Amino acid sequence: TQLLEQSPQFLSIQxxxxxxxxxxxxxxxxxxxxxxxxxxxxxxxxxTVVTGGEVKKxxxxxxxxxxxxxxSSLHITAAQPGDTGLYLxxxxxxxxxxxxxxxxxxxxxxxxxx
Amino acid sequence: DAGITQSxxxxxxxxxxxxxxxxxxxxxxxxxxxxxxxxxxxLRLIYYSAAADITDKGEVPDxxxxxxxxxxxxxxxxxxATRSQTSVYFCASSVQGIGSPLHFGNGTRLTVT
Numbered sequence: 001t002q003l004l005e006q007s008p009q010f011l012s013i014q015x016x017x018x019x020x021x022x023x024x025x026x027x028x029x030x031x032x033x034x035x036x037x038x039x040x041x042x043x044x045x046x047x048t049v050v051t052g053g054e055v056k057k058x059x060x061x062x063x064x065x066x067x068x069x070x071x072s073s074l075h076i077t078a079a080q081p082g083d084t085g086l087y088l089x090x091x092x093x094x095x096x097x098x099x100x101x102x103x104x105x106x107x108x109x110x111x112x113x114x
Numbered sequence: 115d116a117g118i119t120q121s122x123x124x125x126x127x128x129x130x131x132x133x134x135x136x137x138x139x140x141x142x143x144x145x146x147x148x149x150x151x152x153x154x155x156x157l158r159l160i161y162y163s164a165a166a167d168i169t170d171k172g173e174v175p176d177x178x179x180x181x182x183x184x185x186x187x188x189x190x191x192x193x194x195a196t197r198s199q200t201s202v203y204f205c206a207s208s209v210q211g212i213g214s215p216l217h218f219g220n221g222t223r224l225t226v227t
Contacts, residue, residue, distance in 0.1 A: 033215065042204050042218025043157070088157065090216075101172055102147070102208075102216055106156035 003027075004089055004105035012111045016078050021108040023089030024071045030092060032072045033102070034063055037086040079112045086110075117141075120205050120219035127195050128227055135190045135222045137205030145208040146188040147216065148172075148180065150201040157204065163188055195226045 005024050013019055023032065031050045035043035047056050049065035049072060056063045060083075062075040076083055088107045092100045118139040127133045139146065148160040149172075159172030161180040169180050177199060179191045192199055202223050206216040 035216075040220070042206070042220050043216075044218070045215040048215065100145075101159050101162050101170075103159065103173075104149075104157040106154075 004091055004103060006087075006089060006105035006108050008108060009106070010109050010111075012113070013079055015080055015112055015114050017112075018075070018077050019079060019110070020073055020075045021087055021110070022071065022073050023105055025091065026070065027091075028069050030069070032065060032069075033090045034072070034074055035088040035090060035104075037088060037107070038084075043086075043088055076110075079110075081112050081114055084110060084112050118205060118207055118217055118219040120203075120222050122222060123220070124223050124225075126225045126227060129196060130194050133192045133195055133224070135192075135203055135205075135224070137188045137190070137219060139186055139188075139205075139207040139217075141207060141209065141217070142185055143207035143209045143217070144185070145210070145214070146182065147206040147208070148178075148188070148190045149204045149206065150174065150199075151204060151221075152201050160190065160203075192224075195224075197226050200224060200226045 007022050033048045034046045037043040047063045052067045052069045054065045060077045064073050086107045086109050088104050090102045090104045094100050121136045147162045149157045151157050158174045163169045163182040166185050182188050202221045204221045206218045208214045208216050
């Protein structure tokens, strides 16, 4: 299993602050996905990054895929309470028999207080 | 409405009992997955399936059995439940292979007493 390490594990900030969370691996990935999970619900996809060095923006969220495709970051500008949740990165792992599986990092739990 | 549905939403069972968690998707997605989510461990893959009648083990398959006789259903069975299987279980589906987003259900919270 290709490991994905996320940091920090927990983050508590005030509304309006900026933050960055990280997803790192020693393995090269063909793509990485970011999900957000709210309490009592399943994760929901935010973005998929595919090309090394790629930057994608989703409103106040900026995602970057490392040049070597081993790491990714998520930057949130002017965080809002609605950004509160568990942020998960995930990378595909190929299986010659059954296609692929998606492995997840343990996530960064973000709390944004008014 | 189209989507992925898990049932039951909550389940309490006793050690040693067999329990089946259901997962149904209406998109006809090829891939389906079962994950468990625990504090300190994150989401861990139990089993997955690339198509009907094709299943494969994930990271933590011991104590679980799956089947996929129809594309839309992917039940997960705990043959003899143990306390260590207390967890939140998520089913997910994906339209195709690598790089496709996973669509998750809202989970089943299972407590084994």
